[in-house]
Amino acid sequence: MKLSISDLEQLSGVPVHTIRIWERRYNALEPLRSSGNTRSYNDEHLKRLLNIVSLNQAGVKISQACSLTGDQMEEFLEKELKAIMPGLASFEFYVSQLLNAGVKYDELSFSILLDQCIEEHGIMKTYEQVMFPLLQRLGLMWRLDHICPAHEHFISAIVRQKLMTAINSLPLSNRGGPVWLLFLPEDEAHDIPLLFASFMLRSYGFKVIYLGERVPMESLKDAYSSTQVDHLLFFLVRQRPVKETGNYLQNLSNTFPNANIFLAGNGKLIAELELGANMSCFSSIAEFSQLVKGGNGQ
Incomplete structure (x- = not known):
């Protein structure tokens, strides 16, 4: 898919001026250029930017995160998934990595990561801080034609399954009341x-x-x-x-x-x-x- 830098901002949450600074100082991304020298990006650029965001949220300096190759990022992120940092910073990590797993149709990684978040933070906090922001970002990508409907259906189906499992774990109310x-x-x-x-x-x-x-x-x-x-x-x-x-x-x-x-x-x-x-x-x-x-x- 073809993306502008504004698209990257909307999909990653990183402001345009920050992306440009990361490109200029750290060679974070190498945009494509048209014959008229107009810059554009693709899905690989988006995935790399999402990984940089995840690494930074996990405590890695931007200069270091931007210097890593794709394989090095994957290796680091695998370690982070096993011992993810607590606190608010971890939520963006979850959103970014769930989005990455979703666009790859990697159900196992997606499910394990979401289960880990639910176990650590509970279903209510996970929905508020991870599931809902993920679905919002996914909806934006779908509306911009940056993902196909199958991605949206795939991710939504897994989220739906997790919520149904949580509902089924609750006892049915037999008390009087509203x-x-x-x-x-x-x-x-x-x-x-x-x-x-x-x-x-x-x-x-x-x-x-x-x-x-x-x-x-x-x-x-x-x-x-x-x-x-x-x-x-x-x-x-x-x-x-x-x-x-x-x-x-x-x-x-x-x-x-x-x-x-x-x-x-x-x-x-x-x-x-x-x-x-x-x-x-x-x-x-x-x-x-x-x-x-x-x-x-x-």
């Missing part, structure tokens, strides 16, 4: 945030009815009428017309007037919407956790 109904509208298919919300609610001891993706309104009505539901939760991820979305929200609010309805996802879109009196939105995992634990989920 019931949450989780779903995605019938034109939404990105269920990973919904799965994580299910894990969070179940870990707090709530009963969850999980309908999953692409749920028609009639199916939602049937599930609601057949059970005693207190809260509805859904995500809006894809871009859509504001008026069309507003009509959908109004329909939800009118159809389920006695339920508390929570939504999250596309912050730019949601900011343009008028929410019903029984609707609330949240913009982060911490905010949702506070909403649930602070009384709104009771």
Whole structure:
């Protein structure tokens, strides 16, 4: 794939001016040049930059990291995977290396690394600091046509499996109390945030009815009428017309007037919407956790 230096910035998190300094001082990357002397990069440049970032996060000086060959980087990173540094610096290491394993379809390395992160930091911290940033970066790469859809499906499938395993490890709630109904509208298919919300609610001891993706309104009505539901939760991820979305929200609010309805996802879109009196939105995992634990989920 052909990349600009701005693409490298977006995909690696390293500012353009920093990449240029690393090139000039340390020969970190050797960009391709067109006949008109325009610089460009490819997927090998991206992988090398991601590895440099990982090495730097692991405590290696930039000058040293940039001087390593590809084989030397691989050798060093293999050692780091076995004894990864604790603390915030390690999270970017995980994201970078998971992305590398994912674009190579290396399921074993990807799974081992993600399991290691979960064991060290727990599923909630891993989702917040690693899984979610990874999926965001992956989504950007997909939208820019810098990876094929198969990469996105491959990585998402493994993340989904890990979340399902975590959910299955929790006991089903049999206590009395609020019931949450989780779903995605019938034109939404990105269920990973919904799965994580299910894990969070179940870990707090709530009963969850999980309908999953692409749920028609009639199916939602049937599930609601057949059970005693207190809260509805859904995500809006894809871009859509504001008026069309507003009509959908109004329909939800009118159809389920006695339920508390929570939504999250596309912050730019949601900011343009008028929410019903029984609707609330949240913009982060911490905010949702506070909403649930602070009384709104009771």
